[in-house]
Amino acid sequence: MARVESHPSEAGPADRTPEASDTAAGFELLDGFERFHQRDDVFSRSFWDEEVRSGRSELFYETYRTPLQKWKTVDGFTQRDYALRNASWHVPDIFAELKGAADRREGFLDEFSVLRPGPDEQVEVRSPADMARDVKAVARTFGADLVGITAYDERWVYASKYSRQTDGEKEQELPDGITSVIVIAQSMDFDLIKTVPSALSGTATGIGYSKDTTVLLALAQYIVNLGYRAVPSMNDTALAIPYAIKAGLGEYGRHGLLITEEFGPRVRLGKVFTDLPLAHDRPKRFGVREFCEVCRACTDACPAKAIPGGAPSAERHNRSNLAGVVKWSVDGVKCFQFWANQNSDCSICVRVCPYNRDYSRAGSRLWRRLAGTPLRKLMLALDRRSGRGDRMAPGEWWRRARARMGGGGP
């Protein structure tokens, strides 16, 4: 298969950091590569494409906004579970709906707006390397759990945005001159993810987006206040994972998710596009690819059979997959249909992933190190035997949470 070498637009500002190449990031692009259109995203398709849209998918979205007509009694899908999950989305929901009248769905289909204009003059940047460290320190101060910086690369920008209002395409609005992408990751709650599948566990997603929103907005405003351009973006505008890998935040996993050293696959990503002169990070490998090659934890656990068990390939399940990239590709339609059927988002692949651990524990750090060596099959077997990836009953989550507040009872 032909390999497409680094795209010219990847060349960042002149600084001492070597450009992260596709090879270092483990990207394999073919001649047939095409930029993705956001209308082909399975979430967009669930609005316009009869192959994905259904009464179930409409009810799925509805449960995020209005209380179910009849509360389910299944543990993890009761009123308090939905009440918590939906409440966790309060802030991202507000931003998503704020400019609906202007056909904007910020954070999901459109970039966030920055409130205040910056000064007329730009601060002088003598060292992009120092400025990169400053910006990372600022992101951390604002609450980012992880942060990395990579070159702007148009390949990962959606060829067009999707408009729910018109069911059509919209043009991208990124300003000219963007040179860098700052990628942040927010960790998702370990215990909530243990209760997957459940409506309760969707709370981890909502909280992740809430933190993402706050950090992205503050970080972008900081850069604007220095006189530069900064576009805060969550799920809108571009694919996040390729930038995250290039920025050294982690590796790509079989389940199609980023696997970070610090939180495994338990992260939500955000990004800020900017022309502030910044040094770039390099991709970081710690053995994930080799581990995923021998592991099928997510493939076997996925109730929708949406995760491939074979080698990376350029085959597409449907139009929701990128064209011309050799990778593990999830069948987004099957995945989303399971979400719609159970009335909540699912992260079983995150829960069962052997990298989904609490790395504040020395044992987890040792496991991670050995999983990156030829002992990986042993580490996989040990993980399976440990019961780490087992589901915690949602009722148990509530019981423990209540007990931590000084009470007993169910």
Added chain:
Amino acid sequence: MARVESHPSEAGPADRTPEASDTAAGFELLDGFERFHQRDDVFSRSFWDEEVRSGRSELFYETYRTPLQKWKTVDGFTQRDYALRNASWHVPDIFAELKGAADRREGFLDEFSVLRPGPDEQVEVRSPADMARDVKAVARTFGADLVGITAYDERWVYASKYSRQTDGEKEQELPDGITSVIVIAQSMDFDLIKTVPSALSGTATGIGYSKDTTVLLALAQYIVNLGYRAVPSMNDTALAIPYAIKAGLGEYGRHGLLITEEFGPRVRLGKVFTDLPLAHDRPKRFGVREFCEVCRACTDACPAKAIPGGAPSAERHNRSNLAGVVKWSVDGVKCFQFWANQNSDCSICVRVCPYNRDYSRAGSRLWRRLAGTPLRKLMLALDRRSGRGDRMAPGEWWRRARARMGGGGP
């Protein structure tokens, strides 16, 4: 002095938690007690009262919104310091301005709006004690650093709101039937506060408000989703400290701030008014009052001489003080004038307060324990000698932050 006993409206729902009385909380109210009008708050007065309003105060507010015409070169007041401080306010600023056209300044003069209506039916609450623990667990899950619950007490609700648009008073909008107040506290960044006074340190305030906003909105939406009323409130609607003390979050300090066991005075407060049946917490004493009686760290350090050195009294410096309460009362006009003159908020009293420590350290926890005993004078002397309350140069904060990101340099 006559003592006003617990107000009837304090009686909460029937549960096993005894009502927190004024005595337990250390409140001493006189017959002349009057509810506070928000127009008398020094921030409101800086808009309508020529005693407080000035060119300096107008510039003070302006620097939060637009870049200074000429950047100062004093360490801690340079462009990057203001850029960071103002960026940290991005989210609370958005909410404050969102409904400006409707004469609402949410989070500061008006309560936040909750996005989604709840279900028609309320969930049944069999045990207000269990529900209180659930709600606290939910608040913690959403990111609250501290949470407590107390009875609704109308005495601390502003007698009227202040409208900047009309320079006049507005009626309160709290719904009938509120029985409880859930109080949350968000810790403020320890290192940023070390750089007080500086524009840089104001970042700790902005981040605190950002977290407050997110947690309050999510927590209120959770309660609404259970079918009850919930009004999320930050600096608007009511005084926060009396509720926080009654809810067991901490004690009242000489500098007029809440002192918590977990973060000392380094917190921002938020509250949710609700009719959800909840058990109430009790005030908690750990020796602060007795310590403040012998300590003058804040009094001596305040450049505006706004903090009293004497015993608690009912004397008012001006209309910005509560009438009819025996307490340490700060002169808010002097305090605010210092803020206006230095072009940023000041927290010198927070920085120098001996309770402002990093309590993840065993030494700090030991100090706190002994400060609550007759050894308090010794502990005060030790604190003074340790240099704990000394200012860190803002440039040093940036240097350290950058170094943590792997770089050296200035």
